[in-house]
Amino acid sequence: MMNYINLKTPPVREERLGTGIAFGGTACELRCAQREGCIHRAGRTFSQTQGCQFTLSLGIINTLRNAVVVMHGPVGCGSCSIGNVGTSQAYKRLRDPNAEGLIWLNTNLDEVDVIHGGEDKLREAIRYADREFRPEIVCVLASCVPSLIGDDIEAVISELQKETAATLIPVHCAGFKTKAMATAYDDVYHGILRHLVKKPEYSEDRQVVSDDLRDLQRKYRESRTVNLLNVGSMSWQDETELKRLLNALGLNVRWLPCYSTGEDFCHALESALNVSICGTHDDYFIEHLQTLYGIPFLIDTMPVGRKNTARWLLKIAEHFDLQKEAGRLIDFESRELDLALEQFRPHLRDRTVFLGGGEIRVIAMAEILQDLGMKVVGFKGHHYDQFAEPLFDSLQDVDNVIFNIATQHPFEQINLVRRLKPDLYIGHSGGGNISAKQGIPLLPLFGPSYNYMGYSGVFEVARRIRRVLSNAQFNRKIAQHCPLPYKDSWYEKDPFSYIKKEV
Ligand code: SF4
Incomplete structure (x- = not known):
């Protein structure tokens, strides 16, 4: 039974789950490496980019309502939140028309604070957040700098909790602590479990x-x-x-x-x-x-794709002894979906796709593509662990499909995509720009304004792929006018040249 609740911070995922962040091979080889427990041993002799768990923590924290975020670190940490402002506000107001948008403060640590410590600045920021905005929650995110210089955030929070109306939640998410950036989710939930759930x-x-x-x-x-x-x-x-x-x-x-x-x-x-x-x-x-x-x-699975959705529903129904009702619902939805997809099938059959993003999303999305008669020629996942395994049950013939595990590392993607020549790239935001420069049409792997989940999600994805593939002229023009920085010698090399072959 999992219980890390008395620890100040949760363990990193490399230790807790044996999460792997570097792999190049087939889907079958990847699954074997994970089952044998050796995937986490692989690394790279060269790393181009990496994810930061501080930033990913904000993926949850920035959505909380009646909350103020205090970013304890240099002003650059978390500045990417500017990109969330619109979505965050719009989504909060779907729940509550009077909800405030995203409010964050940064303690702006500098060289002097590295010598003298940043606790005073943190106290000032928490008091200001509580007094000025009167939120229900103040989330304090600790970045690399306070973690390295030894600021005692827990002590500051327990001292100030006595005088603030807001509940204070520490999130220990320094980017340097882990290469498996999904550890961020554990950091956030750790704070929520210790301070909010009662x-x-x-x-x-x-x-x-x-x-x-x-x-x-x-x-x-x-x-x-x-x-x-x-x-x-x-x-x-x-x-x-x-x-x-x-x-x-x-x-x-x-x-x-x-x-x-x-x-x-x-x-x-x-x-x-x-x-x-x-x-x-x-x-x-x-x-x-x-x-x-x-x-x-x-x-179990992610409810993206018809089979994944049915399996997800049935597992929930089993718990409540509602299997018969779920079976009838699934049959009905599936029949309706078949009728709705008919118009797209002739246009999508046998078209090839490369998928890049979170490993759960990319494997689940492959089910929709196979349902439409399309062919997945390559996967790229941010990391890999046991949670991806059930999603393979809904797929056929992917054992020999290339699977790259890489958080960002666009140089590996660019090489792979050039070899595999897919008709379409479906990927995580930020991963599509380089493939756009290769002239390939794109579809986002997820998006705040579109439906991907459940039965209606299958229809929506089919409709949008049909539209994207019907005219690829825009990306062809981008490829003509926006050259990529890589030399031919890189494209001639094995895309996985810099992954240590220790698995
Ligand atoms: S890696 Fe550290 S310093 Fe860089 S953004 Fe993340 S928390 Fe801030």
Whole structure:
């Protein structure tokens, strides 16, 4: 049973899960390496870029409502949040029209603070955030500098918690601590579990405390409620679709953690099941909720693609003994989807695709592509661990497909894509620009305004691919006028030349 709750910080994923961040080979070889437990041993003799867990932590933290973010570090850390301002505000207001947008402060540590320490600046920033904005939560994110100079953030927070109205949540997410940037999710959930999640006041042990009608109604409501763990890369349309499917089974849905308030986390224990949409995102949180409070959880596939969605629904239904109802729902949705996809199939059959992004997303997306008769010629995942394994069950004939594990490292992608010559690149934001310069049409792997999940997600992806492939002229022009910086000698080399062959 997982229990790191008494530690100041959670272990990094290289240690906890044996997460791998460097690999080049086939999908079959990758899965073998993971099963044999040796994937985490690989590294690179040259690294071009890397992810930072501070930035990824903001993927959750920036979505919280009634919250102020205090970034404790140099002013550059987290400055990428500027790109989230619009989405964050729009999404928060879908939940609450009066919600504030994204508010963050930075302690702006400099050379003098590196010598004298940054705790005073942090105290000042927390007091200012509490006094000026009166938020429900103040999240303090510790970057590399305070972690290296030894600022005692926990001590500052426990000292100030006595005088602030807001709940203070420390997130220890210094970028240098890990190369598996998904450790960020554990850091955020660690702070939430230690400071926000509490047992409901009405009961010590989540049992009915009396036969009062209200208690019985609450008990019944809880027994039909699932916490759905959303991810920052989901859209409102994705949430609407998954909620529609679970409501059709008679289940209530509570969304956590993205776009939630502190109050929402206070109700986190009032549910019968915690359901993950992405194991990479949630395992730390929901396994702890089981260890500490006895709430069961489900981590399996991501509901992207028809088979993945059906499997995800059936697993949830099993918990509530609703298999027959789920079976009928799946048959109905599948028939409707077949009719809707008919118009796209002739245009998409046998077209080839390269997929790049989070490993859970890329493998799940491959199911949609195979459903449409398309062919996946290559994968690139940010990292790899056990949570990707169930997603392969919905795929056919991918054992010999190239799989590159690399967080960013565009030089490997550019070489691979040039060899594989796909008709389409589907990728994580930030990964598409280089393939656009290769003249290849692009589709984002996810997006805040589009539906990818559930049955309607399959239709939407098909519709958008059809449109993107119908005219690739724009990217052909980009390729003609925006040359890439790589020399021919790099394209002649093995794309995995800089990955140590230790697995
Ligand atoms: S790696 Fe460290 S210094 Fe760089 S952005 Fe991340 S937290 Fe800041």
